[in-house]
Amino acid sequence: MIRDLLIIIHACRPQRSYAIFRFLVTVFLLFRRRQRWLFWRPLQPDALVANIQTLGASFLKLAQVLATRADFFDQEYLDALRQLHDRMPPMSAKAYRRAFRRAFPDPEVFSEFSEEPLASASIGQVHRAVLRKNGKQVAVKLLREDIRIRVRVDIQLLRMFLVLFRPLFTDQTRHSIESVLRAFSRVILQEVSMQQELANLEHFRQVYTDAGIRFPVPYREHCSLTALVMSYEEGARFDDAEALARLDVPFRELMQKLVLFYTEQMLVKGYFHADPHPGNLLISPQGELILLDFGMVSRIPQQMRQAMIYAVKAAYERDFELLVSATRKMGILTENSDFAALAGIAESLFDVFDSDHLDASSMQELAFGILEVLHDQPFKLPQDIIYVMRASSLIEGLGTRYVENFNGIKDILPILRQNLARALGEDRLSLDKLKHEILQLPLTAVKARRVIELTEQGDLVVRMSPLDRQFLLDGLAGQLKQLGWLLLYLGLAFYFQRLEQAWAFYLSLACLGLAVTTLIKKRRLL
Structure with missing residues (x-):
């Protein structure tokens, strides 16, 4: 208990708290494209990196x-x-x-345990060991000492500063930043629990049995909250060109398998490995693809997956209305977006999907270009979309490293296109689909009749998507807030006008001025 208290005091010391403050001020100012706030300007890139390095594990993960x-x-x-x-x-x-x-009150479970770690990261480190009972070689992931409480303190500090900055930004900005910090908090708390990583690994092994990917075998009886014991997997890193050349594996086939696997995660199953980088991908001597590190795993909701699928489908079919509908369902666009301006962006996107003679622009360059155009629009990127962008960037980076003339758009998007039907559940036989639709006809007729009856009775209820409902509620809240301030200023103006003191006249004028200013702001909101 005393040790935990000392850790909290050390984590909240003034110098570190100020460093967190400067980090967040920089993020907010860069996001809003502002030069300064009060006395502070955004840190320069090198200074920002140096600042993050002093803050430790939580902020390294957030920076990633x-x-x-x-x-x-x-x-x-x-x-x-x-x-x-x-x-x-x-x-x-x-x-x-x-x-x-x-982690191991009984160290006799191992006949050998190498004290020299194979790898050491901000959350923990990995050691090679041998189990006594069966002589199997295993990898043991140990959490760093006190990392759990340090991460929890950092999350609380982030939330505290976010509350402090909340009045400075629009609802759209606040929602974007809060969504990032919420997702980050959820994921990093998973990472500092080896039991959660064990559950993630077991679920991956169960859900993706037929994906053609190899996963480590966990030894549940030896795992705990601070340690994960699993089979030791040997292989070359996916980005180790010399080692892969010695293995002489068909790299284009491996790339296709990797793309299909991430398509399965993102669009079909929705259970997603959220920390894709070359260090988590190995190639075995037999040419198998091995996936490691299940600390950061996320679920993409079905509604989000379907919206992503329809966005790709709309791009291929040049369907602007479907594209707008899909991006709204994903939460990227709001009612305030200028859809006339977006039509030009959509046409450029359609041309990319259509072209048989694509240039060397990458998927990431395409995405960044679209984001640059969208920056003046009221939009936000849900964290699920960011995970998809990270996976696309990883795949493209590996492809361009090993495959001559590899192009992220040309080589990855056609595989997505081939799997759209399966992702939408439209890959069943035509006869089965016809039978299914015929069986649904009576139910469809009953539903149509019910809608007509409700319309005639005036009881028809139209349900809105959560994002649209939140948009309307935020707008209404803003209007009511402005109205409240207007009434307060007018009331104070009339109150001071009734007083006989000389200074009351000037206060009354000041309140009337504030009321006029509030009214002008209110009209701008309408």
């Missing part, structure tokens, strides 16, 4: 998420943030022994 947000940062900042890596010095000998004893 922000490095995908082209809607937040200019390219200069994105390049700087991508230089941040998650490699950290190993735990000290004392800290390692304490972490080992906490």
Whole structure:
């Protein structure tokens, strides 16, 4: 208890709290494209990176998420943030022994345990060991000492500063930033629980049995909240060109398998590996694709998956109305968006999907270009979309490294197109579909009759999507807030006017001025 209290005091010390404040001020100013707020200007890219490095594990992870947000940062900042890596010095000998004893009260479960870690990151480190009972070689992931409480304190500090900054930004900005921090908080709390990572790994093994991907085998009886024991997987990193050349594996087939696997995750199953990077992908000597590290796993809701599918479908079919509907369902566009201006963007996107002679522009360049055009529109990127962008960037980066003339748009999007029907559940035999539709006809007729009856009775209820409902409620709240201030200023103006003191006249004029200013703002909102 005393140790935890000391950790909290150390994490909240004034110097560190100010560093967190400067980090968040920089993020907010860059997102709003503002030069300054009060006395503070945004940190320069190198200074921002140095600031993050002093803040520790939580902020390194947050920076890795922000490095995908082209809607937040200019390219200069994105390049700087991508230089941040998650490699950290190993735990000290004392800290390692304490972490080992906490995870394994009975150390005799291992006949061998290498104290030298295979890899060391901000959350934990991985060791090679051998199980005593069966002689199997295993990989043991140990959490760093006190990392759980440090992460929880950092999340509370982030929330506190977010409340402080909330009045400074529009609802759209606030929602975008809050959605990022909520997603980050949820994911990093998963990462510092080895039991959660164990559950993620077991679920992946169950859901993606037929995906042609190899996953480590967990040893549940030896796992705990602070340690994960799993089979030791040998192979070459996906980005190790020399090792892959020695294996002599058909790389284009592996790329197609990787694209299909992520398509399955993103569009079909919705259970998504949210930390895709080359260090988590190995190629076995037999040419198998191995996926590691299940600390960051996310679920993409069915409604979001369907909207993403229809967005790709609309792009191929040049269907502007469907594209707008899909992007609204994804929460990217709002009612305030200028749909006339978006028509030109959509036409450019349709041309990219249509072209048989694509240039060398990458998927990421395409996405960043669209985001740059959209920046003046009231839009936001849900974190699910960011995960998809990260996966696309990874796949494209690996493809361009090994496959001559590999193009993210030309080589990845056709595979998505081939799998749209399966993702939408439209890949059944035509006879089965016809039978299904015939059986549904009586139910459809009953539903149509019910709608007509409700319309005649005046009881028809139209349900809105949560995003549209929130948009209307936010607008109404803003109107009521402005009206409240207007009435308050008018009331004070009339009150001061009735007083006989000389100063009351000037206060009355000031309140009338504030009332007029509020009225002008109110008219702008309408």
